[in-house]
Amino acid sequence: MALSGRVTRLELSGALVDVGVGTDGLVHISRLSRQRVNRVEEVLQVGQQVEAWVERVDPAIQRLELTLIQPLRFEWRDLRPGVRTTGKVVSMERYGAFVDIGAERSGLVHVSEMGPDYVARPEDVVKVGASVEVVVLEVDTKKKQIRLSMKAAEQFEMPQEETPEPVPATAMEIALRKAMESPSPESKPEPAKSPGAPRKTRLTQEEILARTLEQRAKTTAGK
Secondary structure (H helix, E strand, C coil), rough: CCCEEEEEEECCEEEEEECCCCCCCEHHHHCCCCCCCCCCHHHCCCCCCEEEEEEEHHHHHHEEHHHHHHCCCHHHHHHHCEEEEEEEEEEEEEEEEEEEECCCCCCCEHHHHCCCCCCCCCHCCCCCCEEEEEEEEEEEEEEEEEEEEHHHCCCCCCCCCCCCCCCCCCCCHHHHHHHCCCHHHCCCCCCCCCCCHHHHHHHHHHHHHHHHHHHHHHHHHHH
C-alpha cells in the first residue's frame, strides 16, 4: 500500500515517518534507496514529505515498517521483447543511458536506439531524471540485463482492439426468436399457385358462360 507521509525524526538506523495512522512508520536505512546510503541525512530531512510503501505491519507491538523503494513494476518473467513502458533516466555513459522502468535492474538504451538520426552523445538527447518512453528489445535473465529502445517507442503502434465476440443467446432468447419468426395460425400463407392456375380459372369461367347461353337458347327455341 502506498502512503504519503512526513519525516518526523532521523536516526542512525533510519527515519520515522508520520503517515497518519497513529504510529510513526520506520524506514530502515537500507530501504531509503536502491543505491547504497551511508547516512540518512543524505536522503531525508525532518519535515520532508515523502511517498512510502508499507512493508510490514505488527499490530501486537504497534510496529509499522515502511520503504521508500517503489515496489517492482516488472518481475523478470513479465519482461519480454515488445513491452512498452515509461522509465526514468538514472545514469548515463558514453555509449548510452540507463533507464529505470521499475524492474530489478535498470535497462540500457544504446545511443543507436535513442532516435532515428545519429546520436553522438546521450546527453544530447536525454538528461538524468528525465522521463522517457521505451520498448523492451531484449532480456537476458542470466546476466540480468535489459536492452531498451526509445526509437522503437516512437514507431510503436498500439494494437488494434479486437471486435468482441457476440454473447451467446440464452435458451429463452432462442425460444423467443423462433416464436417471432414462426407464422401465426391466423396468418398462414396461401398455397402457391401453379403457373397454369390463372389459365385454368379463366377457362372454367368461359365454359360456365357458354353453357348458360346454350341453355337460354334451347329454352327460347322450345317456346
